[in-house]
Amino acid sequence: MSFTGFSAPWWFLLLIVVAAVAVGYVLAQRARRKRTMRFSNLALLERVAPKAQGWPRHVPAVLLIVSLILLTVALAGPTAEQKVPRNRATVMLVVDVSLSMEATDVKPTRIKAAQDAATQFAQGLTPGINLGLVSFAGTATVLVAPTTQRQSVVAAIDNLKLAQSTATGEGIFAALQAVQGFSAVVGGAEGPPPARIVLMSDGKQTVPEDLYAPRGAFTAAEEAKKEQVPISTISFGTNHGTVTIDGREVPVDVDDGSLQEVARLSGGDFYQAGSAEQLKEVYQDLGEQIGYELKEADASRPWVVLGTLALIVAAGSALFLGQRLP
Structure with a gap:
């Protein structure tokens, strides 16, 4: 203080x-x-x-x-800056569940480490914040609409299933749609609550290949900027990860560049996590940023x-x- x-x-x-x-x-x-x-x-x-x-x-x-x-x-x-828990804000957690998340360069696997960190994030987030969950691979699915009930989010995180391809843009668009739908219901006289997307991915977009395509990640980031929904992106994994697909070993390096650009285009921040512990630290930092705000208090x-x-x-x-x- x-x-x-x-x-x-x-x-x-x-x-x-x-x-x-x-x-x-x-x-x-x-x-x-x-x-x-x-x-x-x-x-x-x-x-x-x-x-x-x-x-x-x-x-x-x-x-x-x-x-x-x-x-x-x-x-x-006398007044002082004090950390005050946020209320009404909406946070959409968008998790990449492409097959590259099976890589074991992050122990025990990328997906397991991601689930543990995301669960801690959900459980530690300020109670007054509405949290939702989107998973994406070749397509995106809103698993949990924004809610203050953390148990449903935690259960959905535990049941994440891997699939082929990486449609990062679809994940962002699905999160934006969830935010818009929720804001239309709870807006009221004060207007729509502030919102943010937390995007965690370990690889580059493959569907579509053009990031500026109508459903591409960069296009989605620009749309998020228009909607005043910044995206905090987390690049998760290392540059020596591999997975076995159809009997052959395939490298699955992280794509920092595209995630940095998504954060920049949307007005958000970029984070890099090369281990399970680093991912937990990133989520903890985000929890502090999102869950609290500085206000002048008596x-x-x-x-x-x-x-x-x-x-x-x-x-x-x-x-x-x-x-x-x-």
Whole structure:
């Protein structure tokens, strides 16, 4: 939490009164000393007047001044940036389930590591966010429409099935359609809730081959930009992964370039994860970004508490040292 400003700074004018009280106290002490020095019989004064307590007698007054300063700051309404859980936002998790996810360069397999990380992401996301799930290979399927019920998303993640081809654009378009449908239902007077797509893929698009085709990934990313739905892309896997297809070993390198471009075209961010642990870190980072936002919030409570405590201590010390309130 960082200190940022005040919502009602005009209350600081009270510090003029506090300063006047402090000056008045100093002047009163000087006047008292002068009256004491004018006392004609000093021997009698020593017998009838209480012994001077030295500097401790000023403690109650100092604490009272400190209390007034702290309470004035509280009245001025200090604010601070605080992490506040988001509500209403929509997140579509789009997972590549092409056959390349069978590669074992990420232990135990890419798909298993992806399922574990996605499950943690779903379970750790702020409860007020609506989360949906899309899987894609040669075609895309909306497995779970946006919902705050995490169990259905987790169950769908556990049951992901692999298939041939990689139609990244179809996955993005399916997610956009789900977002639009959900926003039309829950929009209300505040307008549609903010939305984001989290796209995880381990290979380049194969259907269609042209990324700028009408159903291509780049075209879909541009559409997401128009809809104000940024895409956070995750490139998952390594450059030495292989899978066995029809009895022969086929290399399945990740395609960072196209995923970086999808993120750029949509106004989102690109992440690279070459291991299961890195993927979990990426999802954790995304969870923090998506699940929370920084807002200016009231931060006066600590000042009220400190000011009140200082006032109580001032009163207690005055009674203990001088048998009177300051």
